[in-house]
Amino acid sequence: MTPAPLRGPQFGSYAPDDVGWLLTDLSGVALEAPTEEREEAVQSGEGHYAESLPHEYLPDASYLALYRAALAATAPRLAHAVGTVTELVLRERGPDVVLASLARGGTPVGVLMRRWAAWAHGLDLPHYAVSIVRGRGIDRLALRHLAEHHDPSRVVFVDGWTGKGAITRELATAVAEHERDTGVRFDPDLAVLADPGRCTTTFGTREDWLIASACLNSTVSGLVSRTVLNPRLLGPHQYHGAKFYKHLARSDVSHGFVSAVTTKFAGVHDTTPPSDRVADGAGRRAVERITQAYDVGDVNLVKPGVGETTRVLLRRVPWRVLVRAGAPAADLAHIRLLAQRRGVPVEEVADLPYSCVGLIRPRHARRPVLRPTTGARTAAP
Numbered sequence: 259m260t261p262a263p264l265r266g267p268q269f270g271s272y273a274p275d276d277v278g279w280l281l282t283d284l285s286g287v288a289l290e291a292p293t294e295e296r297e298e299a300v301q302s303g304e305g306h307y308a309e310s311l312p313h314e315y316l317p318d319a320s321y322l323a324l325y326r327a328a329l330a331a332t333a334p335r336l337a338h339a340v341g342t343v344t345e346l347v348l349r350e351r352g353p354d355v356v357l358a359s360l361a362r363g364g365t366p367v368g369v370l371m372r373r374w375a376a377w378a379h380g381l382d383l384p385h386y387a388v389s390i391v392r393g394r395g396i397d398r399l400a401l402r403h404l405a406e407h408h409d410p411s412r413v414v415f416v417d418g419w420t421g422k423g424a425i426t427r428e429l430a431t432a433v434a435e436h437e438r439d440t441g442v443r444f445d446p447d448l449a450v451l452a453d454p455g456r457c458t459t460t461f462g463t464r465e466d467w468l469i470a471s472a473c474l475n476s477t478v479s480g481l482v483s484r485t486v487l488n489p490r491l492l493g494p495h496q497y498h499g500a501k502f503y504k505h506l507a508r509s510d511v512s513h514g515f516v517s518a519v520t521t522k523f524a525g526v527h528d529t530t531p532p533s534d535r536v537a538d539g540a541g542r543r544a545v546e547r548i549t550q551a552y553d554v555g556d557v558n559l560v561k562p563g564v565g566e567t568t569r570v571l572l573r574r575v576p577w578r579v580l581v582r583a584g585a586p587a588a589d590l591a592h593i594r595l596l597a598q599r600r601g602v603p604v605e606e607v608a609d610l611p612y613s614c615v616g617l618i619r620p621r622h623a624r625r626p627v628l629r630p631t632t633g634a635r636t637a638a639p
Contacts, residue, residue, distance in 0.1 A: 260402055260403035261282075261403075261496070263278030263280050265278055269281075269285075269502045270482050271480045271481045272365075272369060272513075276369050277387050277480070278385070278386045278387070279387045279482065280404075280497050281387070281389060281482075281485065281498060281500045282496045282499040284501050287491060289311045290313045293312055293313070293573065293574065301620075307392075308391045308394065308485065309486070309487065310486070314503055315572070317509075324473075328592060329470040330518070331588055334525055336451070336519045336522070337525065338462070339452065340367070340373075340523075341374055342462040342530075343460060343462035345374075345378075346529075346531045347460060351414055355383060355412050355413070356386070356408045356414065357383055357384065358386050358387075358404060359387050359388070359416040359417070360390050360429075361388060361485050362387065363418045363471075365387045365480065366479055367416055368385045368416045369516055370520070371383075371385075371449075373523075374520075388400040389487070390428060391498070392428055393428075396432040397498045398436060399494075400497055401433075401442070404444075410442050415429060415449065416449050417448055418450060418469055418471065418472065419454070419563060419566075420448075420450055420452070420454065420455035421563045421566040422455055422542045423455050423539060424558070427457075429446055429448055448460065451469055452466065452469060454541060454562070455539075457539055457542065459537050460535075461535075464532060466563050466612045467564060468588075468589040468592075470515065475572060477510050477511055480512050481502060481504065481510055482500050483501040483502075485500050486498060544611045545557050548560050548580070552578075555620050561617075562611075564590070564593065564614055566615075567614045567615060568592065568616075570616030570617075571593065571596035575618060576597070577602070577620065578617050579603070579605070579616055580604075580616075580617070581606050581613070582606075582607060582610035582614065583608050583610075585610075590614055
């Protein structure tokens, strides 16, 4: 039998019924490395991004105020997107689905979809969080656990948003390989709140607007780190790993985020999905054009969309940010603040298909890291 899922409050700050984490607890392992060192290792090929973790920076008061304002302004449309995608899943896949969110960015969305199903239909959907790693696939042991306890055909994979479709393709490849090796088939369709990359058919919207959970890291995702796949730490009979940042409990806004959206459910009256649901991969082609135009050299260094640009500014070594001229200012206020704090130029582009795009510094060479004199981390929130 596979290991039982981890649940709060022993692991993560979500309620036990909200999500079962199919992860290995690595909370006691020192995995954090400076951003510059991680970027150098990833781009040189000496290490994989999933083998270590970035430092979890805490936001200051001004950034938190920006997050709260953004959440208050966007909660109604988030609730609409949650309702739309959940109703679509229930209509096409049935009322007995099992949610498998891609940890950790998809987990708040999985929690919200579960809440909608309970609120609108009285359903008690099982929800698990599983790890998927670009270039290394999905956690096979987690798939085995799902197949042991549920009908694999009922499992719906969930994420927050799409960018250029890398995770969508990774998921499709991984479940195809799993079926080839085991004969067990999972549906590779990915349900997301927002699909600006046009790479899935199950979504709440295709507009590239702010999903407020993207503004923060673990403190809006149950105090759980990014997932880790490090062969020096994990054996074949262990799930991918993650850390529970229990010491950040005072800064945790995970429940506040979920509550802010669920309180807007009653205002959602039309959950008709968009008529155009063709997945034509237009986002990927746009990224390839940007890669050429800016001589980046690697499409993996181009991160399109509000959510991915935020991640670049929070966790990577950003080079510049492209912003579509006329994009809603409220969706990009936190992007501009982060860019200003990190000294990253912001360039307006007239025909950008996304609200913004983050470019990671190409051909990165390590530079001295400036240490704040106060002892507090201020390079990023």
